Amino acid sequence: MLAIFNREFRSYFTSATGYIFMSFFLIMSGIYFAIINLISGNPNYNLVLSSITMILLIGVPIITMRLLSEEKKQKTDQLVLTAPLRLSGLVLGKYFAALALFGLTLLITGIQPIIITLFGTLPVGEVLGGYMGYFLLGACFIAIGLFISSLTDNQVVAALTTFATLLLLLLMDGIKQALPIDRTSSIVFVGILVVGLSALIYFSIRNIYVSAGIAMVGFIAMGIVYGWDKTIYDGIMVRFFDWFSLLRRYESFAMGIFDLSAVVYYITFAAAFLFLTIQMIEKRRWS
Amino acid sequence: MGGRPLIEVKNLTKRYGQHVAVDHVDFTVNKGEIVGFLGPNGAGKSTTMNIITGYISATEGTVKVDGLDILEQPQETKKKIGYLPELPPLYMDMTVEEYLRFVCQIKKVERNNEKETLYKVMELVKIKDMRKRLIKNLSKGYKQRVGLAQALIGKPEVLILDEPTVGLDPKQIIEIRNLIKGLGNDHTIILSSHILSEVSAVCDRVIIIDKGKIVASDTPDNLSRRMSQSNRFMLRIQGPKQEVLDTIRSIEGVKFAEAQRVREQGTCDFLVESHDEVDIREELFYAMSEKKYPILQMKSMDLTLEDIFLKVTSQQKGGATYVSDLQ
Numbered sequence: 002m003l004a005i006f007n008r009e010f011r012s013y014f015t016s017a018t019g020y021i022f023m024s025f026f027l028i029m030s031g032i033y034f035a036i037i038n039l040i041s042g043n044p045n046y047n048l049v050l051s052s053i054t055m056i057l058l059i060g061v062p063i064i065t066m067r068l069l070s071e072e073k074k075q076k077t078d079q080l081v082l083t084a085p086l087r088l089s090g091l092v093l094g095k096y097f098a099a100l101a102l103f104g105l106t107l108l109i110t111g112i113q114p115i116i117i118t119l120f121g122t123l124p125v126g127e128v129l130g131g132y133m134g135y136f137l138l139g140a141c142f143i144a145i146g147l148f149i150s151s152l153t154d155n156q157v158v159a160a161l162t163t164f165a166t167l168l169l170l171l172l173m174d175g176i177k178q179a180l181p182i183d184r185t186s187s188i189v190f191v192g193i194l195v196v197g198l199s200a201l202i203y204f205s206i207r208n209i210y211v212s213a214g215i216a217m218v219g220f221i222a223m224g225i226v227y228g229w230d231k232t233i234y235d236g237i238m239v240r241f242f243d244w245f246s247l248l249r250r251y252e253s254f255a256m257g258i259f260d261l262s263a264v265v266y267y268i269t270f271a272a273a274f275l276f277l278t279i280q281m282i283e284k285r286r287w288s
Numbered sequence: 289m290g291g292r293p294l295i296e297v298k299n300l301t302k303r304y305g306q307h308v309a310v311d312h313v314d315f316t317v318n319k320g321e322i323v324g325f326l327g328p329n330g331a332g333k334s335t336t337m338n339i340i341t342g343y344i345s346a347t348e349g350t351v352k353v354d355g356l357d358i359l360e361q362p363q364e365t366k367k368k369i370g371y372l373p374e375l376p377p378l379y380m381d382m383t384v385e386e387y388l389r390f391v392c393q394i395k396k397v398e399r400n401n402e403k404e405t406l407y408k409v410m411e412l413v414k415i416k417d418m419r420k421r422l423i424k425n426l427s428k429g430y431k432q433r434v435g436l437a438q439a440l441i442g443k444p445e446v447l448i449l450d451e452p453t454v455g456l457d458p459k460q461i462i463e464i465r466n467l468i469k470g471l472g473n474d475h476t477i478i479l480s481s482h483i484l485s486e487v488s489a490v491c492d493r494v495i496i497i498d499k500g501k502i503v504a505s506d507t508p509d510n511l512s513r514r515m516s517q518s519n520r521f522m523l524r525i526q527g528p529k530q531e532v533l534d535t536i537r538s539i540e541g542v543k544f545a546e547a548q549r550v551r552e553q554g555t556c557d558f559l560v561e562s563h564d565e566v567d568i569r570e571e572l573f574y575a576m577s578e579k580k581y582p583i584l585q586m587k588s589m590d591l592t593l594e595d596i597f598l599k600v601t602s603q604q605k606g607g608a609t610y611v612s613d614l615q
Binding site: 003004005007008012015016075076077078079080081082083084085086087286287288 | 304338341342343344345362363364366367369371373375377378379380381382390391393394395396438442
């Protein structure tokens with residue numbers, strides 16, 4: 002894992018990618034810092050951090066698009082996949098390399114709050130919390146980007162898909178509010194989820210009986226739940242999409258609240274995508 | 289060749305949807321053997337190699353290397369195999385030395401041995417002078433050598449080389465061939481090629497694959513002996529073109545004769561094909577000497593790989609399967 006990490010981290014700086022990411026990130030955060038803190042004389046640095054979540058939309062695809070797609074395209078995956086190396090080591094090595102680049106860049110922005118302390122009083126605890134939330138948010142985004150990079154051998158496709166996915170996640174809170182919460186549409190929604198899940202299983206294992214069985218079990222479970230407590234269905238759509246609302250959890254950090262459940266949420270979210278990435282590489286070998 | 293079987297491939301099948309890339313392939317390779325896979329593009333050579341090395345998984349069948357199954361003990365099995373794929377898996381943004389050091393690390397070469405391994409391998413494939421160069425700036429021949437160096441790291445018992453000489457110039461081809469022959473002393477090697485002469489120059493045994501199936505497996509000598517019974521000749525005869533041609537055509541057993549261009553004053557070149565199982569060379573000689581048309585040159589045409597396939601596969605259709613296993 003360490004070897005992969007070293008290679009990957011180094012290659013950010015032997016190509017332009019690392020420099021582009023860092024300069025883009027630092028310039029953008031600098032602009033926000035100047036406008037929000039310096040010009041208006043406001044010591045609240047967390048306002049800058051909340052404003053620059055949008056930078057991740059473009060920044061994360063830059064550092065994740067290459068990670069796995071390029072290996073496939075250049076056939077170097079034939080080296081790493083035939084070496085006595087665990088798949089998890091490969092994926093984690095790459096993930097931590099991207100995370101380290103992001104963390105390093107974030108560390109450099111630390112100069113900005115230090116500048117504030119020179120001329121005023123900085124709410125240190127709040128800013129540290131804000132940084133932590135921002136780092137965790139980025140960690141989740143990078144995990145998503147890594148996963149998408151494992152789906153294709155084309156960097157551009159990986160970058161655009163990652164961008165679209167992250168955009169959707171950032172807009173999730175707005176979308177959530179427009180969703181219907183009545184019982185009928187909720188039941189239809191759960192039905193669609195069950196069908197979607199069994200279709201996914203069909204396409205990955207190509208066994209009609211297993212996927213049909215899972216759909217049956219799903220519908221029976223839906224019926225039992227309905228008979229047991231109808232109110233469970235109310236607003237289920239909103240609750241479902243809320244799982245993917247990464248930004249809502251970030252808000253508590255931005256307000257200076259250390260929310261342990263949010264930390265656990267972010268780590269679980271990133272771990273889930275890393276797991277999916279490993280599964281995806283594994284599956285490719287079988288198809 | 290009395291070694292124990294080191295690679296055992298049983299009933300190996302790989303399907304991509306409806307397409308069968310490898311079709312129930314069985315073979316074993318003994319310790320110390322150099323085996324050549326021969327086949328046209330798309331015959332299933334690379335797929336078979338990718339399965340043996342654990343890059344992709346088989347749909348059916350098993351591969352055992354030194355008794356270990358790659359699915360059950362992937363780490364241990366992969367340690368025993370060095371793999372040079374068709375396209376050397378190189379990171380273009382690294383120097384040769386950095387790259388090989390990275391390979392040492394992922395192949396779990398001990399830190400203390402790293403330097404020694406590196407130098408030994410670079411010495412062996414003669415890339416020491418290039419070690420500070422970026423891989424993307426190397427020529428094709430050197431890239432191939434770096435690829436080979438990569439496969440040698442970690443002291444694998446088995447080397448799998450997919451078309452190791454493709455795209456190299458004649459001098460490099462000879463060098464790489466000699467290198468592979470030398471490696472054969474303490475490695476078991478499977479290499480693939482679509483050039484018959486290459487395989488026969490290096491290998492102890494040749495396995496011919498076509499459309500995912502093994503169609504022949506024999507020593508190169510046996511194979512070329514069978515294949516040398518060619519029935520096509522190139523003749524250069526001194527004499528009037530039309531008469532000579534008529535004389536050739538009058539010989540029994542000639543299936544086809546045609547006059548080709550004049551390359552030497554007063555002579556003409558002829559392409560002659562006889563029916564299978566008939567040797568017309570003697571008759572040809574007497575017929576020509578009778579008419580006083582001296583034969584200046586006679587040579588049998590080399591069989592191309594396509595011809596071999598035609599031969600091997602047509603023999604199979606005739607009922608006599610030609611797979612003689614030599615162990």
